[in-house]
Amino acid sequence: MPGQVVANALYYYTKPNDYIVDPFAGSGTLGDVVDNVPHFQDRKYKMYDANPIDERIGRNNILLTASPSNPGPWTTFSSIRRRSLPRRMRRQISR
Numbered sequence: 049m050p051g052q053v054v055a056n057a058l059y060y061y062t063k064p065n066d067y068i069v070d071p072f073a074g075s076g077t078l079g080d081v082v083d084n085v086p087h088f089q090d091r092k093y094k095m096y097d098a099n100p101i102d103e104r105i106g107r108n109n110i111l112l113t114a115s116p117s118n119p120g121p122w123t124t125f126s127s128i129r130r131r132s133l134p135r136r137m138r139r140q141i142s143r
């Protein structure tokens with residue numbers, strides 16, 4: 049069922065050769081649909097997740113960069129003092 053929902057959204061909201069970004073990829077349903085349904089195989093995609101479980105999904109850590117594929121000096125949080133962040137964020141940055 050989730051694959052049918054994704055396929056429906058891709059059919060109505062994308063065109064051939066579109067680039068699709070999935071920032072909350074989860075199990076990678078978007079990639080499964082694009083890779084396995086012939087109608088969508090001309091679309092390109094990038095998937096990100098905080099805890100990737102598939103090799104097609106990149107690690108997304110918004111604490112380190114706002115754009116996972118194009119980090120720049122303006123997106124890093126290195127200038128923020130660690131003590132000013134909540135404890136759970138301090139642990140994630142130090143990983």
